[in-house]
Amino acid sequence: MYSQEETLRSTIDKSLKVIRLYDWLLNLYVLDFFVDNHWTKLPLSWQECFQNITPQDLGNILSEVPTKHVLPLSFISLIKAVKSLSLPRDKISNKNKIGLLLSEDICNGHPRLKNLFLKHVKLKKRHEICLMSKVVSGVAVESKCDAVVDFGSGLGHLVRVLAYNNNLYAAGIECQSQLTEEARSVQLVHAYRAALERILVDYDPKLKHAPVRNIKHSDTMTFQQYSTQALSRLNIPLPACFARGEADLRQWRRVVTLYTLRLALAPLVETVILLDRVLYILEHGLSCEIHPVFDPKLSPRNHIIVGKRL
Template sequence: MCSQKDTTKDAILKSLKVIRMFDWLLDLYVLDFFVDDHWAKLPLSWQECFENMTPQDLGDILSGNPTSHVLPLSFLSLAKSVEVLSLPRKTKYEKSKKVINNNEDSCASHPKLKNLFLKHVKLKKRHEISLMAEVVSSVALESNCNAVIDFGSGLGHLVRVLAYKNNLHVAGIECQSQLTEEARKLDLQLEYTASKHLPENIIASLHRPIHFNMTLTCNEQLHQLKLPEEMKTYGLVGLHPCGDLGPLLIKHFINCKQVKYICVVGCCFMKLTCEGKETGYPLSNYVKGLDSKLSYVSREIACHAIEIYLERLRKDNYDDLKVHAYRAALERILVEHDPKLKHAPVRNIKHSNAMTFQQYSTLALERLNIPVVDVARGESDLLQWRRVVTLYTLRLVLAPVVETVVLLDRVLYVLEHGLSCEIHPVFDPKLSPRNHIIVGKRT
């Protein structure tokens, strides 16, 4: 019977073989669609098959629904391989309905305080925080460790739930001082609201979170934190830590016996350091010994929202899909105007899906401080918008298997050090596309 480590290695190896076969597709950056004539780089059978497909057809194919189109065998093989090898994205996790504390004299159970933790929190964040807090509390109980440090704590929404509602000793670390100060204010506001409904002795016994303002760049900084006695041992939490921060937390978990568990949800894979001595990818010795390179653009596409894009495709609404085509058409205009403008950063333009290309390009050129140029070429390119959508969709087919390699490399790294590790899809992928939580425990 294969061990978890062997199974993980096998999944990574097979996933990388698929990625190596289709590096050419992953690396067709949509931004350069017109500049580098990406459509011509697709196999002729793919061009002929996908040329006249509607967005609904593409949406059906991406979701595995039946289609009347005869698809190339090479594409069918790719789609099936990705389906088999990728980590499941549909969550089977159900939020517990049990009451954390039956005593109404608590932040968790008082009927007048049921919305105490929802203020200032958007719907997506509410969903993530409620599920993350439940997972963390469950792992803390299993690990017999009621202290936790949250990295990238922001306004402190998660730490407040863990501390005031779940009764854990919690510290939050945030690099932006403004967010740290605001988090402290929100703590006091919560306590003030709670004090209107709870006895003084309960308020006095609440576990107020500790907030640290610092930029974490190495594990040594964590040893220098001035933690209270009740936090001599603790767990680590990272809810979408950006780039290398996720791997940094995992390394600290491995190297520090004071850390009893870790719950981390990855994000921003394109910002990972992939070369040098201290890499964010690959982490495991096994993957380091393979042909495991993942380009920037392949890691970037792995961070995109597949389920959300699929819905847009199936609505067949050009207004929702044309943004990629707009940017690609603008890129050719910029490069022909000045080659040095290749991949010039155009900040997110709000409501671009409701603009004409003329309006979009005018605003983009203003942001780049470029004088008005003729955009007629772009209008002509936009006649091929369906091709741009198709190429992006074809690349998106591969996204889950790239994410799988990045995440399983982290799991394997923990397993290689003799610690237990699991990974589960917990969040609704339509609300939170990066929805896998890696849970490691030191037994």
């Protein structure tokens, strides 16, 4: 009979063996897709299978929807290994009901505070706050504790719910002073940027991974418009290079396919990180459990680690 720690170490070791076999895929950087010809780094059988596949078909395959495509055995083995070794994401529905999300009183009878608590809180965040507060409150009651500290509390949504709804003394600690400003999203896992990178490197190898302007992409934006705006701060003659970029962009499906295959390994990488944290807690004499608390459709990173001092 293996102990909990031995079982964790064994799972981590097996997962790392799979991950190390596919280091070459995990270490690819979308910016260099055309520069380093990433498509040729895939096994030949994968190239032949996926060269004309649609993103929807690939998504169905990774979701284990039956397919008519003849898949390489090495790819099938990888997907099965990732599934068998990764932590399950199915939520424990008998303990937490999503139906309470919109109707539950989260301010303990303070009707004037309800709108304040829900203001700027999207459904995903509301879902997480509701269930997280139940977990924290349950652990506090079991531990006979009436005070909690939320490290990385952000705007303090969870702290307020714990205080008003769960009657806990709650304090939040947040080191980032700019959380009241809207975060800017930078999307460079994009075919336009990868095509632009080849133009830059062809013009001057020293410009590899050079910073360009962050451009908000739209469906109507052409590659020429994107490039002109992105490189407005650099003195580079681009018109003669646009044809090369347009040719690369005809392979946009390969960009999507390769990085979708790369993301298929993400659950296994996340599992190793989570299990390593659980193992760390166990090694320090605390009991520890890990549960998929949130709805994975709303919160894909839906596991919570609960450690208790014995």
